[in-house]
Amino acid sequence: RLETGRTHQIRVHAAHTGAPLLGDVLYGGTATRALQGVSGEARREAVSAAARDIGRPALHARTLAFDHPTTGERLRFECDVPDDMTRIIEGLEETDIKAHAQDVANGKGHRQCDVP
Numbered sequence: 294r295l296e297t298g299r300t301h302q303i304r305v306h307a308a309h310t311g312a313p314l315l316g317d318v319l320y321g322g323t324a325t326r327a328l329q330g331v332s333g334e335a336r337r338e339a340v341s342a343a344a345r346d347i348g349r350p351a352l353h354a355r356t357l358a359f360d361h362p363t364t365g366e367r368l369r370f371e372c373d374v375p376d377d378m379t380r381i382i383e384g385l386e387e388t389d390i391k392a393h394a395q396d397v398a399n400g401k402g403h404r405q406c407d408v409p
Contacts, residue, residue, distance in 0.1 A: 301319070301320065303352065304317055304319070304320045304321075304350060304352070305320055307320070308320040308321060314350040314351055314352050315344045315350070315351040315381065316344035316345070316347060316348075316349060316350045316351045317350035317351075317352075321350070343377070343380050343381045343384055344381060346377065347375075347377040347378065347381070351378055351381060353372075353374055353375060353378055354372070355371060355372060355373070355374060355398065356369065356370070356371050356372075357369070357370045357371075358370070373398075374398040378398075379398065382398060
């Protein structure tokens with residue numbers, strides 16, 4: 294269970310489960326480890342180069358929702374996946390990784406969590 298206010302918690306959990314974030318040099322280890330599901334050396338190198346180019350972990354909050362602490366109003370914010378991360382998704386071949394990434398980028402395939 295994720296707790297708020299914990300620095301890098303999502304990145305640590307992802308690495309601990311064996312699925313580090315692409316481009317996460319602090320917790321992700323080598324690019325090869327993060328690209329295990331990508332076949333083909335040329336494609337793997339292209340995606341790895343794109344990850345290096347963005348210079349940050351490939352983690353993006355497409356949707357953020359919470360209750361306003363004073364009014365109780367439900368606030369919801371959405372932001373498209375950045376172009377540099379979209380290029381990484383496009384560089385993946387038709388695999389479960391790409392299908393999942395596209396679903397998440399399109400607002401599907403994610404789980405809504407109620408935060409107490």
